[in-house]
Amino acid sequence: MKTLYVSDMDGTLLGPDSLVSPTSAAIISDLTRRGALITVATARTAATVVPLLEATLTTPPAIVMTGVAYWDREKAAYDSVHFISETERRNVADVCRRFGLHPFVYVMEHDNFLKVYHDGDIFSDLEEKFYRERAHLRLKRFYLHNRVPDDSHTVLWYAMGDQNVIFAAAAELRGHSDLSLSCYNDIFDRSKAHLEIFAPGVSKASAIDALKVRMGVDRVVVFGDNLNDLPMMKVADCAVAVGNAFDEVKEAADKVIGPNYDDAVARFILEDFDKMSD
Numbered sequence: 120m121k122t123l124y125v126s127d128m129d130g131t132l133l134g135p136d137s138l139v140s141p142t143s144a145a146i147i148s149d150l151t152r153r154g155a156l157i158t159v160a161t162a163r164t165a166a167t168v169v170p171l172l173e174a175t176l177t178t179p180p181a182i183v184m185t186g187v188a189y190w191d192r193e194k195a196a197y198d199s200v201h202f203i204s205e206t207e208r209r210n211v212a213d214v215c216r217r218f219g220l221h222p223f224v225y226v227m228e229h230d231n232f233l234k235v236y237h238d239g240d241i242f243s244d245l246e247e248k249f250y251r252e253r254a255h256l257r258l259k260r261f262y263l264h265n266r267v268p269d270d271s272h273t274v275l276w277y278a279m280g281d282q283n284v285i286f287a288a289a290a291e292l293r294g295h296s297d298l299s300l301s302c303y304n305d306i307f308d309r310s311k312a313h314l315e316i317f318a319p320g321v322s323k324a325s326a327i328d329a330l331k332v333r334m335g336v337d338r339v340v341v342f343g344d345n346l347n348d349l350p351m352m353k354v355a356d357c358a359v360a361v362g363n364a365f366d367e368v369k370e371a372a373d374k375v376i377g378p379n380y381d382d383a384v385a386r387f388i389l390e391d392f393d394k395m396s397d
Contacts, residue, residue, distance in 0.1 A: 121156070122395055123179065123336040124388050125327055125351070128161040128171070130306045130344035131361050134380045139175050143385035148176035155392050156334060158182065160323040160341070160351060162301065162315060164225070164233055165190040165197065166259035179334055184225070185301050185347065186326035187274050187317055196231055199329075201318040203273045203298070210296055211276050211316055218288040222278035222314075223249070226271040233259045233274075236267045245279045245311055275317060279305070282312035289314050303346040304365075315347075323351040340391065342384045343368055359387060 126132040134140050139147075147157050160182035161168060168181055168190060180189035180198060188200040203211075215222055221239030223246075228234060242250060254261060267273065278285065282304060289302040299321040305311040331339055341348070341355040344364035352358035352371050360372035361379050369375050377383035 120338050120395060121334075121336045122338040122340060122392070123327075123331060123334055124155065124157045124340050124342075124391075125160050125182070125330075125355075126157075126342040126384050127344060127348050128159050128163060128168070130363065131342050131348075131379055132159060132384050133171070137171075139171060140382055141174070143382045144175040146382070146385040146389050148174075150388060150392055151176045151178055153392070155388065156336065157388060158330075160186070160327060162313075162347065164259060165231075166233065166256040167253065169195075169258065170256075179330065182323060182326040182330065184275050185315055185317065186299075186321045186323050189326070189330070197227070200227060200274060201321050202227075203276075203316075203318050205269075207296065207298055207318070208267075208273055211292070211298070214288055214291050214295075215276070215278065218284055218291070220278040220280065220284070220288060220314075221246075222276045222316075224267045224271075224273060225275035225277065226267060227274050228272065231258060234262060234271075235259060236262045236265050238264060238266045240264065243280060245305070245308075249279065275315060277316075278314045280311065282310055285312035285314045292316065301347045306345060323348070324354045327351050328354055340388075342387075343372075344379065359384075 156179050157177050158179040158181050162185045165183055180191050183190045189198040191198050224236045226234045289300050297319040299317040301315040303313055338356045340357040341351050342359045344361050349371055358372045359374045359376055360369045361383055363378040376387050
């Protein structure tokens with residue numbers, strides 16, 4: 120039976136330092152050389168996925184921006200990109216203004232490069248941290264205090280802030296839009312939350328379903344820790360929660376393993392791959 124292993128990154132495959140540990144990288148790389156199909160499904164863009172996986176060999180496309188696109192590591196290019204329409208962009212902009220949100224707006228001008236706009240005058244602490252960690256990245260460029268040009272090809276709106284405001288804005292959008300939303304608490308400060316807004320039909324789950332067909336696999340095993348991982352857990356043949364996951368994620372999982380700081384995902388894949396290969 121051919122299995123595809125798909126792991127969330129932050130809080131799941133990545134340790135508390137937001138890195139893939141040398142042990143996990145070595146285990147996954149060795150399994151890939153043995154024929155295992157291992158990839159990630161993450162809210163991150165290729166700009167951060169590429170350096171984070173630099174020492175980790177994987178072959179299937181990575182699911183990035185929560186399913187907005189795949190990233191082909193061999194070709195170093197985005198694939199199957201979903202864009203937000205002009206009408207939908209106007210609707211999102213109106214809701215964000217009414218809730219006092221200044222989201223980061225991601226625009227894809229060509230296959231490999233993202234422009235990120237932010238029209239706020241100041242950053243919150245959460246926004247400042249997000250920006251500082253990404254300002255230097257090769258595949259992404261920030262345009263601060265700038266509105267998005269009207270003719271832009273938008274792929275993602277990303278807002279962060281107080282959980283009450285974020286969840287209220289998400290509820291407003293769900294009531295008046297067909298856009299796909301991912302709304303979840305911050306893994307470090309659960310009084311804060313994140314809202315990602317995509318084109319209709321975009322999700323980790325739909326991207327995994329399509330990748331399952333594309334890769335010709337019989338079985339999918341997924342790993343997650345946060346509420347935005349629940350949809351992909353529902354479409355998996357085996358859903359695995361790490362020990363540090365939210366209670367709702369553990370309850371939805373078929374298995375609960377060790378925490379993200381114990382190389383639990385890589386060790387589980389190793390055990391499962393060996394068992395399925397016997």
